[in-house]
Amino acid sequence: MHEPVLVEELLFWLNIKENGIYVDCTLGSGGHTKAIFEKAKKVKIYGIDRDLEAISRLKIKSKKLKVLRANFRNLSNIIEEKVNGVLFDIGISSEQIDSPERGFSYRFDGPLDLRMDQNRGVPCFELLEEFKRDDLEFILKNYGEERRSKKIAAEIIKNKPKTTGELVEIIRRITPYKGRSRVLARVFQALRIFVNDELECLREGLCEATKILEKGGRVCVISYHSLEDRIVKRYFKEEPALIVLTKKPVRPRESEVSRNPRSRSAKLRCAEKQ
Ligand SMILES: C[S@@+](CC[C@H](N)C(=O)[O-])C[C@H]1O[C@@H](n2cnc3c(N)ncnc32)[C@H](O)[C@@H]1O
Known part of the structure; x- marks a missing residue:
């Protein structure tokens, strides 16, 4: 089961509001979405993932969660209202890595597919x-x-x-x-x-997120390697509609890294729409 990364830190930086509307652009197994619901029961969440298997495996049952199979690069076409926060937890999930037939891991033999969708x-x-x-x-x-x-x-x-x-x-x-x-x-x-055209998806996803955020709304990105982190850092710095809240990226604590080694390289950045 995929263990969500930097959960407490994410809840803090997203600044969850009791009746807020949030978009989890990388729903996966729903770890972050579940944590947002636990923090504030009345929130409404759009959960997006491009991977059908992730969506069909999802265990969260809530009328407040609208699950959409889509690419987050098309965010503003999918979501027609302004939202309080957008989250990206970039990369692949443990379930994807651990499925030999998807071809994501060099540890198992399977077709060299590597498509998320x-x-x-x-x-x-x-x-x-x-x-x-x-x-x-x-x-x-x-x-x-x-x-x-x-x-x-x-x-x-x-x-x-x-x-x-x-x-x-x-x-x-x-x-x-x-x-x-x-x-x-x-x-x-x-x-x-x-x-998966991942870097271009991220660039476009960040622009789209900025469009659907309401004033004071926040965008948080958790990335796992320097190529992605550079894109996020530069976009936050150069986009006039955003103000950077995390001067340095937020890193997982040692206790999290020893519990979940996958979190080792995670970096969280957050910006607010002006
Ligand atoms: C690291 S996992 C997210 C795990 C999730 N936060 C959790 O706690 O269970 C990343 C997920 O994002 C999805 N994904 C990656 N790029 C995407 C994109 N451009 N559009 C939609 N989903 C994407 C992947 O299919 C994968 O399920």
Whole structure:
């Protein structure tokens, strides 16, 4: 079960109001949404996720929760009223990582799919059939910050893996044992970001969130790597309609990191609409 990250901190920064309207743009297993309901029973929440499996697994039953399967990059087309707060908990959930058939993890063998919304887009293994080496090198370098992107891209293009197991085997052959799991993590991250257009979704999602916030409403973003955090930091700083409330990102306490190691890299930033 996915354990929500920075829950107390998020409730504090979102500044939950008893009758407020909130949007959880990354509903997942509903951990943050549940915590908002526990804090204020009368709130209304729009819960959005692009992953049908996440939505069908959801356990929260409340008339105050409106669940929508959508991409948060289209927020202002989906939500037609002004809201008090918008939350993004970017990335993938434990359930997604732990489902071999989704292809998100190098720890399990399964199809190299990597799509968050399996009804849209093209699975990763099909994209790899079309790619030139330069395209893939760019993706590994820019979305995975992988130093050996040229060599890895060349091997992937030559072997065209269809499963996570085949991709892992290619990387195993060309990288030393020490540091290999970090290389794998960077390669999977890069491919996932590309397949789901994650950075562009985040940029557009932040603009959309700003549009639907009422004056004094807050947007909170929890991100897990520097590429995302940079986008959030810059957007908050440069958007004239927002004032930054967290001068430095809020990090999880040591007790949270030891309980939930997935929270280790989390950073929360918050801004308020003027
Ligand atoms: C880290 S999980 C969220 C976990 C959730 N906060 C919880 O406590 O259970 C991120 C979720 O966001 C969804 N997601 C990622 N990008 C999305 C997008 N552009 N639009 C809608 N949902 C997205 C993923 O499918 C995933 O379920």
